[in-house]
Amino acid sequence: MTGQVTRRDFLNGMALAIAAGVAPSHLFAARMGVAPYPPSLTGLRGSQPGSFEVAHALRDGRGYDIDRVAARENVDLVVVGAGISGLAAAWFWRQRRPNARILILDNHADFGGHAVRNEFNIGGRMLLGYGGSESLQSPATLWSEEAKGLLAALAVDIARFETAFDQKLYPSLGLSRGVFFTRDAFGVDRLVTGDPMRMVADDIPPDRMNARAVTDFIADFPLSADGKAKLVSIYTSTRDPLPGLSADDKRALLEKTSYRDWLIGHWSLPAPAADVFYGRTLDFFAVGTDGISASDAFDYGYPGFGGIGLERDDEAKKEMEDPYIHHFPDGNASIARLLVRKLVPGVAPGSTMDDIVTARFDYGRLDVEGAATRLRTDSTVVAVRNRDGGVDLGYVRDGKLERVRAAHCVLACYNMMIPYLTKELGKAQREALASNVKAPLVYVKVAVRNWRPWVERGVHEIANPMGFYSRLKLDYPVSLGDYRFPRSPDEPMVLHLVHVPTLRLTGVDLRTRLRAARAQLYAMPFDTFEASARDELTRMLGPGGFDAERDIAAITVNRWGHGYSYAGSTLDDAEGDDERIPAAARKRVGRIAIANGDAAWGPYAHAAIDEAHRAVGELSAALAKPVKAAR
Numbered sequence: 001m002t003g004q005v006t007r008r009d010f011l012n013g014m015a016l017a018i019a020a021g022v023a024p025s026h027l028f029a030a031r032m033g034v035a036p037y038p039p040s041l042t043g044l045r046g047s048q049p050g051s052f053e054v055a056h057a058l059r060d061g062r063g064y065d066i067d068r069v070a071a072r073e074n075v076d077l078v079v080v081g082a083g084i085s086g087l088a089a090a091w092f093w094r095q096r097r098p099n100a101r102i103l104i105l106d107n108h109a110d111f112g113g114h115a116v117r118n119e120f121n122i123g124g125r126m127l128l129g130y131g132g133s134e135s136l137q138s139p140a141t142l143w144s145e146e147a148k149g150l151l152a153a154l155a156v157d158i159a160r161f162e163t164a165f166d167q168k169l170y171p172s173l174g175l176s177r178g179v180f181f182t183r184d185a186f187g188v189d190r191l192v193t194g195d196p197m198r199m200v201a202d203d204i205p206p207d208r209m210n211a212r213a214v215t216d217f218i219a220d221f222p223l224s225a226d227g228k229a230k231l232v233s234i235y236t237s238t239r240d241p242l243p244g245l246s247a248d249d250k251r252a253l254l255e256k257t258s259y260r261d262w263l264i265g266h267w268s269l270p271a272p273a274a275d276v277f278y279g280r281t282l283d284f285f286a287v288g289t290d291g292i293s294a295s296d297a298f299d300y301g302y303p304g305f306g307g308i309g310l311e312r313d314d315e316a317k318k319e320m321e322d323p324y325i326h327h328f329p330d331g332n333a334s335i336a337r338l339l340v341r342k343l344v345p346g347v348a349p350g351s352t353m354d355d356i357v358t359a360r361f362d363y364g365r366l367d368v369e370g371a372a373t374r375l376r377t378d379s380t381v382v383a384v385r386n387r388d389g390g391v392d393l394g395y396v397r398d399g400k401l402e403r404v405r406a407a408h409c410v411l412a413c414y415n416m417m418i419p420y421l422t423k424e425l426g427k428a429q430r431e432a433l434a435s436n437v438k439a440p441l442v443y444v445k446v447a448v449r450n451w452r453p454w455v456e457r458g459v460h461e462i463a464n465p466m467g468f469y470s471r472l473k474l475d476y477p478v479s480l481g482d483y484r485f486p487r488s489p490d491e492p493m494v495l496h497l498v499h500v501p502t503l504r505l506t507g508v509d510l511r512t513r514l515r516a517a518r519a520q521l522y523a524m525p526f527d528t529f530e531a532s533a534r535d536e537l538t539r540m541l542g543p544g545g546f547d548a549e550r551d552i553a554a555i556t557v558n559r560w561g562h563g564y565s566y567a568g569s570t571l572d573d574a575e576g577d578d579e580r581i582p583a584a585a586r587k588r589v590g591r592i593a594i595a596n597g598d599a600a601w602g603p604y605a606h607a608a609i610d611e612a613h614r615a616v617g618e619l620s621a622a623l624a625k626p627v628k629a630a631r
């Protein structure tokens with residue numbers, strides 16, 4: 001990085017090598033005599049170098065013999081994975097057994113899993129961002145009683161977001177959403193503002209979008225007259241492209257047709273016009289329009305179905321209709337932090353959903369000898385087995401194999417890794433677990449010194465359907481507790497940029513595509529993200545407005561090789577797979593229960609909590625016998 005841009009790989013003023021993957025944060029910090037503070041690390045985060053190598057070696061055949069080490073700890077419950085699911089499992093367990101000793105292990109430097117906090121200090125001002133899991137999705141309608149109960153126990157009042165989230169700020173500045181046409185795909189760089197299309201989960205009220213009429217908006221697209229006319233009809237026509245079919249037959253056809261094929265095959269859209277939608281499904285579905293079904297596109301409000309005459313799916317309606325405002329300034333990291341504050345007394349001050357936002361966590365207190373709950377980061381679990389009425393578990397920390405003995409175990413880690421951890425699974429369960437191929441995606445945070453160029457261009461968000469970053473936006477305007485969102489364009493701001501690696505492979509199923517995209521992502525260095533951010537922001541907001549050299553203060557790349565849980569694909573899966581496979585995958589194995597959002601095929605915080613509740617319930621009182629100590 002050049003000029004004024006710093007990666008801020010600094011801890012209390014000292015350069016940290018960890019963001020470049022040289023050493024785990026706790027080791028470096030120990031050497032420096034300070035506790036690590038992962039939220040403020042920049043550079044490559046998420047699946048950062050140092051966090052996944054042990055797991056990948058296990059996948060590639062490396063074995064770990066846990067019998068060669070003695071168990072130095074003996075606990076009631078060991079939880080693998082300190083994401084929302086693992087933390088919720090520890091919390092539900094604690095509710096049932098107030099005196100339990102709990103150990104939580106996670107391979108990352110920070111806790112929270114996908115729900116990770118990015119913290120910046122720009123000119124003395126704290127700015128927050130979310131590195132992954134961003135908002136509570138429709139908590140009033142989609143959340144179970146158990147998940148809502150957990151929120152209540154954490155003192156989260158969902159009504160509080162109605163005032164904390166300023167839904168008027170961007171509309172009041174006259175800003176709208178825009179679409180950027182890249183010269184590579186469309187022959188010219190052009191930003192067109194006034195997009196009338198709703199987002200799948202939308203924080204802007206329908207009457208405050210500052211949208212233009214569809215015809216005017218599309219008139220500015222760099223496309224042929226024919227392409228533009230057909231695009232307009234996709235938004236406005238009430239033609240039924242499937243006349244004569246019953247509702248069931250229509251649904252069946254939509255489920256087996258990709259949205260891109262729907263647009264080209266049933267609306268005769270020329271390919272460049274269909275490209276206008278390509279990346280618009282990437283953030284929510286982690287795959288382009290050629291990988292999602294027309295059925296999903298219909299349910300989630302994409303155009304082209306004005307005359308189809310079908311009812312939308314109930315769950316999708318709830319996601320679409322609830323305002324997307326249930327957002328902490330650091331996203332669902334606040335949920336993880338609230339849980340950790342409850343589980344580890346003294347780790348952070350405060351007791352409310354407001355004060356969690358700025359509460360400084362003392363990472364040195366997460367794993368203290370003698371504490372009822374210990375949370376150990378930088379620890380990759382490599383073996384789990386039922387033995388002698390308990391569970392033996394091996395994990396690698398600082399290159400060393402350690403062993404722990406537990407009465408019970410919740411595996412709240414990525415489900416497709418579980419077959420590598422234990423040999424006790426039957427074939428059907430192994431295959432079911434392995435089939436949860438998670439989608440890779442990246443949330444890049446760019447801290448800028450001001451956001452005037454956005455106001456000058458009249459946008460708060462840009463869709464970039466054929467570019468590197470498919471979505472670029474100003475942060476959600478949320479002020480909570482002592483945290484004040486930047487209201488003036490002269491203030492620094494955190495931009496949110498989404499990159500989803502995509503391979504336009506034909507004739508392969510979604511899982512194959514996701515695996516190939518993941519390989520592509522792991523091969524991509526930080527510099528690619530940085531260069532693309534500088535380039536695309538300049539082309540969208542400049543020239544004369546945005547100056548990357550002058551305006552960018554810091555960049556954090558939250559890379560999730562294993563991001564969204566596999567959520568099924570009607571294009572590829574057999575009917576009923578979405579129930580049959582997860583049910584086979586999440587079966588308890590002796591004293592080992594399985595949680596994580598993966599267990600629900602649901603990439604949602606509420607699914608992660610529900611699965612934790614179920615897993616803890618399964619390890620019921622019948623199993624709660626004292627455990628024999630190992631050698």
Ligand SMILES: Cc1cc2nc3c(=O)[nH]c(=O)nc-3n(C[C@H](O)[C@H](O)[C@H](O)COP(=O)(O)OP(=O)(O)OC[C@H]3O[C@@H](n4cnc5c(N)ncnc54)[C@H](O)[C@@H]3O)c2cc1C
Nearest residue numbers: 081083084085107113114133134135381413597604605608
């Ligand atoms: C970019 C992104 C955006 C998202 N946005 C939203 C959103 O807005 N709303 C929403 O509801 N959901 C969202 N999600 C879905 C998100 O997955 C859930 O909200 C939730 O955070 C999942 O929690 P979890 O505990 O099930 O899994 P995770 O957060 O993945 O936690 C599992 C943890 O286990 C660790 N682990 C894996 N294997 C091992 C091992 N062998 N040893 C030790 N540790 C291990 C992992 O590294 C990870 O830290 C998003 C996900 C991503 C990736």
